[in-house]
Amino acid sequence: xxxxxxxxxxxxxxxxxxxxxxxxxxxxxxxxxxxxxxxxxxxxxxxxxxxxxxxxxxxxxxxxxxxxxxxxxxxxxxxxxxxxxxxxxxxxxxxxxxxxxxxxxxxxxxxxxxxxxxxxxxxxxxxxxxxxxxxxxxxxxxxxxxxxxxxxxxxxxxxxxxxxxxxxxxxxxxxxxxxxxxxxxxxxxxxxxxxxxxxxxxxxxxxxxxxxxxxxxxxxxxxxxxxxxxxxxxxxxxxxxxxxxxxxxxxxxxxxxxxxxxxxxxxxxxxxxxxxxxxxxxxxxxxxxxxxxxxxxxxxxxxxxxxxxxxxxxxxxxxxxxxxxxxxxxxxxxxxxxxxxxxxxxxxx
Numbered sequence: 223x224x225x226x227x228x229x230x231x232x233x234x235x236x237x238x239x240x241x242x243x244x245x246x247x248x249x250x251x252x253x254x255x256x257x258x259x260x261x262x263x264x265x266x267x268x269x270x271x272x273x274x275x276x277x278x279x280x281x282x283x284x285x286x287x288x289x290x291x292x293x294x295x296x297x298x299x300x301x302x303x304x305x306x307x308x309x310x311x312x313x314x315x316x317x318x319x320x321x322x323x324x325x326x327x328x329x330x331x332x333x334x335x336x337x338x339x340x341x342x343x344x345x346x347x348x349x350x351x352x353x354x355x356x357x358x359x360x361x362x363x364x365x366x367x368x369x370x371x372x373x374x375x376x377x378x379x380x381x382x383x384x385x386x387x388x389x390x391x392x393x394x395x396x397x398x399x400x401x402x403x404x405x406x407x408x409x410x411x412x413x414x415x416x417x418x419x420x421x422x423x424x425x426x427x428x429x430x431x432x433x434x435x436x437x438x439x440x441x442x443x444x445x446x447x448x449x450x451x452x453x454x455x456x457x458x459x460x461x462x463x464x465x466x467x468x469x470x471x472x473x474x475x476x477x478x479x480x481x482x483x484x485x486x487x488x489x490x491x492x493x494x495x496x497x498x499x500x501x502x503x504x505x506x507x508x509x510x511x512x513x514x515x516x517x518x519x520x521x522x523x524x525x526x527x528x529x530x531x532x533x534x535x536x537x538x539x540x541x542x543x544x545x546x547x548x549x550x551x552x553x554x555x556x557x558x559x560x561x562x563x564x565x566x567x568x569x570x571x
Contacts (some may be wrong), residue, residue, distance in 0.1 A: 224268030227342050228537055229559035231447035231477030231519030232352070232426070235259050236316040237277045238523050248319065252328050258522035258533045261328060264347060267537035270559060271329065271341060271348030273376055273447055275524075276316045278309040278357050280383070287393065288526070291483050291491035298393040300383045304357045310365055313358035317372055320351060331373040334570065335563045342559070350566075352424070352447070355381030355390075361408045363415055370419055375570060376447070377416055378424035379409055379432070387412045388432045395489030397458040399465075404431035405439075413439045422569040425449070425469075426459075426479075426519070433465055442569050443474035448519030450476075450484045451506045457489050466510040475565045476507055477519020480527040497530045497543045504544075504557070513553055517561045 238257060239248065251260050259269070280301045290296045324331050329347035332338045341348035351373040353359075359366050359377075366374070380390035387409035389402040405413070413436055416423050425433055425446040437444055446469065452460040461469075461476065469476060479485070482495040485503060507516045520527065522534060530539050544554050 224266075224538060226555045226558045227268050227270030228272075228518060229270050229338065229342070229348065229562045230272030230522070231517055231562065232273050232275060232354075232479075232524075233259055233520060233522045234275055234277060234524030235522075236274055236319050237279060239319045240312065240316050241279070248322055248326065248328075251323065252326065258527070261347070263533050263535040267534040268541075269347070269534045269537060271332075271338065271350075272520075273350045273352040274320055275352045275354040276313050276358070277354040277381060277524075278304050278312045280304050288491055291393065291395075291489075293490070294488065296393070296395055296489075297397070300390070300392050303384050303386075306357065306360050306365075309357035310360075313353065313365070313369070317351065317369060317374075320349060321372065324349070333373055333375055335567050338563060338566075350375050352376040352378075354378050354424070354427070355383070356385050356387050356412065359387070359412065361386060361411075363412075366415065366419075366421075370421065374421065375566075376422040376424055378427055378447070379405070379412060381427050389429050390427045391429045391458040394458045395483070396456040398452070398456070399430040399433070399458050399460070399462065401429045401458055402431065404429075405435040410435070410439060417441050420570045422566065430462070430465070433468075437468050437472070442472075443565055444469045444472040445474045445476075445565060445569070446519075447477045448479040448481075448521050450479050450503050451510070454503055454506055455484055455487055455489060457484050459484050463510060466507070470511045470515060473515070473565075473568065475515040475517055475561055476511060477517045477562075478503055478507065479525070480518075480520040480522070480531060481525035482528060483526070485528075491526050493526050493529045495528045497528055497540060500528065500540065501543060501547050513556055514561055514564065517557055517559075
């Protein structure tokens with residue numbers, strides 16, 4: 223059940239390495255010392271690669287957040303905006319970690335879909351350098367130009383806290399994603415710059431007003447790398463039907479987020495969540511987007527995922543569940559990696 227290989231829309235490996243001893247972390251990643259993702263688990267699970275997020279954690283501790291997200295309702299306060307001089311150092315450190323992994327032969331930073339396909343053919347993990355929250359990008363885009371040359375090909379203007387470009391959604395349940403103002407003037411410029419460079423714009427974490435601003439401005443398909451359906455889980459992080467249909471009409475796509483709080487109808491971060499909850503969201507996304515516009519966006523190493531998956535070594539359980547649910551092989555292949563390659567082809571050219 224390791225076939226087809228899975229190309230995934232989001233992981234937080236670089237944050238995990240940044241928060242630990244980087245040299246030990248790199249060794250652990252290449253052995254079996256990782257949490258959700260390392261090379262040994264990748265081989266077991268048939269993990270072909272995905273989007274490796276650069277994320278600036280800030281000073282806020284998330285220790286108590288998980289306890290709050292066990293409650294029937296919650297509204298976690300957003301941490302303050304992180305200034306560029308702090309964020310840029312963290313971003314460069316995490317980009318450096320990804321480059322070191324490439325240098326050591328653990329993966330390849332891919333800039334084209336041909337490179338991704340070549341990696342998957344030859345058993346080398348394919349990595350797209352992604353930025354989750356653009357705190358490290360200055361308004362003159364000097365940092366963006368440098369990171370683009372290093373391989374950055376996907377960018378979300380925000381994590382949940384605000385940036386100089388946009389406003390994110392809080393971790394709030396129940397809540398719609400309509401939580402604040404849209405893009406700033408610099409945010410409008412950022413979207414156009416990403417379009418010009420061929421950097422995919424990620425709408426996950428962006429609030430609804432910002433989503434519609436991007437939909438109006440962008441010339442590329444609308445993509446949410448790790449988001450789910452609001453109608454099934456009324457969480458601010460999830461996408462309404464109106465948003466899903468706009469993504470469909472742009473020929474974009476959505477990557478299913480494995481984080482249980484965005485899967486469950488009660489919005490609670492409970493690991494004992496069945497894989498069937500993932501299939502319910504996949505069914506809904508396919509119904510509203512079409513089978514060519516849905517993929518996987520796990521949030522591995524950054525979220526609590528269903529116990530039946532646990533780590534990327536558990537991905538065969540997801541494939542088996544898809545088959546038992548009635549998905550045929552061509553559809554499973556689309557969901558596992560073909561749809562990501564399709565939308566990246568449209569975005570990067």
